[in-house]
Amino acid sequence: MSSKAGTWTETFNHPDRFIQGWHWALRSRDLKVGQVKPVQLLGRELAIYRNQDGQVVALDAYCPHMGAHLAEGKVDGTGIRCFFHNWKFDSQGHCVDVPCLGKMIPAKLSSWPAVEHYGLIWVWTGETPQQSLPFVPELEHTHCDVMFGSHFFKNCHPNVLLINAIDAQHFNTVHNFPIQIVFRTETLHRNAITFSNTTRGGDESWLMRLILPFYKNEGTYSMCYWYGSTGTVTLGPDFLHFYIMFTLRLLEGGKTEGQTVLITKKRPGLLGWLLNRLILFVTQLVGNYFAKGDTQVFQTIKFNLKTPTKADQSIVQFMQHVEQQQPLAWGTWEPTSELAQAPVTEKLQTNSGTQPEPERVWEAV
Known part of the structure; x- marks a missing residue:
């Protein structure tokens, strides 16, 4: 108690x-198209990015390969690539490309619902709002x-x-x-x-x-x-x-x-x-x-x-x-x-x- x-x-x-x-993460105007930012929200490290379609995506921050922070990476279409070894993850956190293998593997990051309202980006702290x-x-x-x-x-x-x-x-x-x-x-x-x-x-x-x-x-x-x-x-x-x-x-x-x-x-x-x-x-x-x-x-x-x-x-x-x-x-x-x-x-x-x-x-x- x-x-x-x-x-x-x-x-x-x-x-x-x-x-x-729903919890406030950052201001919408602070995240441009193609930009990714590190956000610590309620003790959890996130990488939040705006993809090329203008949609906001929130993923757990650390790459499941070696733990590099995805905010060091770059937005690629609707997904994001890790800076360290260029692994690509889609908006649901699925690994969709490993360049050295030439294919995807069953690695996954947790993804979190993210939406915009009143000029802010909000993240739902669960699987489904x-x-x-x-x-x-x-x-x-x-x-x-x-x-x-x-x-x-x-x-x-x-x-x-x-x-x-x-x-x-x-x-x-x-x-x-x-x-x-x-x-x-x-x-x-x-x-x-x-x-x-x-x-x-x-x-x-x-x-x-x-x-x-x-x-x-x-x-x-x-x-x-x-x-x-x-x-x-x-x-x-x-x-x-x-x-x-x-x-x-x-x-x-x-x-x-x-x-x-x-x-x-x-x-x-x-x-x-x-x-x-x-x-x-x-x-x-x-x-x-x-x-x-x-x-x-x-x-x-x-x-x-x-x-x-x-x-x-x-x-x-x-x-x-x-x-x-x-x-x-x-x-x-x-x-x-x-x-x-x-x-x-x-x-x-x-x-x-x-x-x-x-x-x-x-x-x-």
């Missing part, structure tokens, strides 16, 4: 575990323009960094937000969950009196989490929503590398393109506002939720959501011994530790 996260968690905040799913790529729920079937925000590193696990966006209490204590935020949850599927604001108020604040006329109901603020490592934020007045993606990946020692992506729906023509540049710029300002003030916490935090209160309900729900997904081991990408198939409530009831059930703590505090 992950003692850092609490006595009832087995995957959340575990330094050697992550959720099977079970769920969709991360997306902004409001923009699921919409063509989008994107702009990259900050690329950052944090001294904590991606799971821990993501809870900041649904830590309702910290909006008041850190950001001086003049209303109490309460979240409603909705599960999209096993690997995706949303937290949406349900409150309206703050009439005593000049800021809220200024912006509330632009909202028909409660203020729009929604966070959708994917695979415990990517989150998309939707916020803003009714007439214009802003969309920000935070996609994170686990680094060695339980740390985080992250990329911010600013998103808006594509608008036609030159005026549409210019308008989108303005919207994306404003989106970045909005994201910077919410990031300012508490980011240093995640360089020093030693997360251990010992005393959850009712205000922490959304955080506990996210932790439970992570626990119900399939954990994989750092480096091997193999399922861990705890398959996380049992309902979280059942795990909490059978736990022999001293941590009380979160619901009971909420009632008592």
Whole structure:
């Protein structure tokens, strides 16, 4: 169990575990046609290349002949050749040519599904994708323009960094937000969950009196989490929503590398393109506002939720959501011994530790 996260968690905040799913590998624009790059993703060494048809391919990095790194090689049509002895592998990792033999042999590399979305290359950490790529729920079937925000590193696990966006209490204590935020949850599927604001108020604040006329109901603020490592934020007045993606990946020692992506729906023509540049710029300002003030916490935090209160309900729900997904081991990408198939409530009831059930703590505090 992950003692850092609490006595009832087995995957959340575990330094050697992550959720099977789609994980960000690199930016699309950084991989040209005919180019191959080395990528270490979740402890596994990959060679990712863009073939002559423009398709992205992700293979295990080391040639099965003598272990040379394929990123030292070159793209050949839809396949790749090892620099050392010129063996060629196709997009599925099969050896299709050994020049010194003049034929193929039954050698194979592991290949991983790789696709592009929101300007990023994503890799599925398994044989066959079970769920969709991360997306902004409001923009699921919409063509989008994107702009990259900050690329950052944090001294904590991606799971821990993501809870900041649904830590309702910290909006008041850190950001001086003049209303109490309460979240409603909705599960999209096993690997995706949303937290949406349900409150309206703050009439005593000049800021809220200024912006509330632009909202028909409660203020729009929604966070959708994917695979415990990517989150998309939707916020803003009714007439214009802003969309920000935070996609994170686990680094060695339980740390985080992250990329911010600013998103808006594509608008036609030159005026549409210019308008989108303005919207994306404003989106970045909005994201910077919410990031300012508490980011240093995640360089020093030693997360251990010992005393959850009712205000922490959304955080506990996210932790439970992570626990119900399939954990994989750092480096091997193999399922861990705890398959996380049992309902979280059942795990909490059978736990022999001293941590009380979160619901009971909420009632008592």
